[in-house]
Amino acid sequence: MPLRFKRILLIILDSLGVGELPDAAEYGDQGAATLQHIAESVKGIHLPNLQQMGMGNIVTIKGLSKTEKPNAFFGKMREKSKGKDTTTGHWEIMGINLKKPFPTFPKGFPPEIIKPFEKKIGKKVMGNCAASGTEIINILGEEHLKTGSPIVYTSADSVFQIAAHKSVCPLEKLYEICLFARELLKPPYEVCRVIARPFIGKPGSFTRTDDRQDYSLPPPERTYLDQLKNAGCQIVGIGKIEDIFAGRGLTQSHHTRGNNSSMLKILELMDMEKEGLIFANLIDFDMLYGHRNDPKGYALALEQFDRWLVGLLKKISDDDLLIVSADHGNDPTFPGTDHNREYVPLLVYNPQSKNCGDLGTRQTFADLGATVADNFGILSSNQSNQTLMTSGLIGTSFLDCLS
Numbered sequence: 001m002p003l004r005f006k007r008i009l010l011i012i013l014d015s016l017g018v019g020e021l022p023d024a025a026e027y028g029d030q031g032a033a034t035l036q037h038i039a040e041s042v043k044g045i046h047l048p049n050l051q052q053m054g055m056g057n058i059v060t061i062k063g064l065s066k067t068e069k070p071n072a073f074f075g076k077m078r079e080k081s082k083g084k085d086t087t088t089g090h091w092e093i094m095g096i097n098l099k100k101p102f103p104t105f106p107k108g109f110p111p112e113i114i115k116p117f118e119k120k121i122g123k124k125v126m127g128n129c130a131a132s133g134t135e136i137i138n139i140l141g142e143e144h145l146k147t148g149s150p151i152v153y154t155s156a157d158s159v160f161q162i163a164a165h166k167s168v169c170p171l172e173k174l175y176e177i178c179l180f181a182r183e184l185l186k187p188p189y190e191v192c193r194v195i196a197r198p199f200i201g202k203p204g205s206f207t208r209t210d211d212r213q214d215y216s217l218p219p220p221e222r223t224y225l226d227q228l229k230n231a232g233c234q235i236v237g238i239g240k241i242e243d244i245f246a247g248r249g250l251t252q253s254h255h256t257r258g259n260n261s262s263m264l265k266i267l268e269l270m271d272m273e274k275e276g277l278i279f280a281n282l283i284d285f286d287m288l289y290g291h292r293n294d295p296k297g298y299a300l301a302l303e304q305f306d307r308w309l310v311g312l313l314k315k316i317s318d319d320d321l322l323i324v325s326a327d328h329g330n331d332p333t334f335p336g337t338d339h340n341r342e343y344v345p346l347l348v349y350n351p352q353s354k355n356c357g358d359l360g361t362r363q364t365f366a367d368l369g370a371t372v373a374d375n376f377g378i379l380s381s382n383q384s385n386q387t388l389m390t391s392g393l394i395g396t397s398f399l400d401c402l403s
Helices: 034-041 048-053 086-093 111-121 133-147 171-184 224-230 259-270 284-290 295-315 366-375
Strands: 007-013 073-077 126-130 151-154 159-165 193-200 213-216 235-238 252-254 276-282 320-325 344-349 358-362
Touching: 007 259, 007 366, 034 295, 048 295, 048 344, 086 366, 111 171, 126 133, 133 151, 133 159, 133 193, 159 171, 171 193, 171 213, 224 235, 224 366, 235 259, 259 276, 259 295, 284 295, 320 366, 344 358
Parallel strands: 007 276, 007 320, 073 358, 126 151, 159 193, 235 252, 235 276
Antiparallel strands: 073 344, 151 159, 193 213, 320 344
């Protein structure tokens, strides 16, 4: 029988890709390699704890060595779904295979969307283009203060983003118009996420606040999270997990304000929640450094996470399983400011594990969710270590590899 763990901690390092997927050229991402290029940019990265877990065994990374005796199982995963965004990646982790990507609008949204949106809110919108969020508020923020017109923009991802100054549009009002946009965006305009982007400050010094709110589409079918919850498993989401899954499949949710508060919350919950799944997303890697083409900042954030791991590992008991992975790439040295189609790392740690080895290249992110489901006994014995198609879900459990 495979080992069974009472508690699993799954940490997603948002956007930490480890090299282009075979189909990267179809997405304009040939040559992307988030972690490798960050390490090269800073002339070597210092991640001793991730190195000991086997990160340097997955791919060649400047500053990291291969570890002869890693203390964790290691590997990498490829994305099966079409797309390269946060929602697609997280949904696939929990068993969903999207056959087509969410729609994107690189030239802005059509009149069929903008006109009824403007009629509903009683104002003309500004922008309606693909843009960097920090740049567009600096360009249009002053006029927005004068007119009150919300700033609508998108990116290479499937998002409808609405920026507004808190003095002009209070949070409650901004959230209200985002909900209307969510209701309005029906197929074929059904974007993955509507995002509220409040900001503050004066012309020349506008800054976005931590009051961002995401309004995601619900998963098209039941995920492993839904199945686990229905089976009575405690599932705690940290960061934007609740937003990504539209509130489904969780028994608790803790919205946090970036990596520091997320990491503090993880340590707090490790002392409180002794069973079930703790599922955390660390957003700063993507939001603050990947999208802003800041490899130095990304490297410093990774080194901070690595130092934090020391305290976390002390809280990992023999009944726990720690899994560290990612959801897509976002190479800050790559042209553009958007996500990349990349492999993601897979590190799996338990203090009792001996002779840790290579889990290989997993053919879907869903192997991770299938393993979690297998651990908590919601898969029949003949489904373990097989490609699972239960209720349309995909994934192959690697739980028995950890015995």
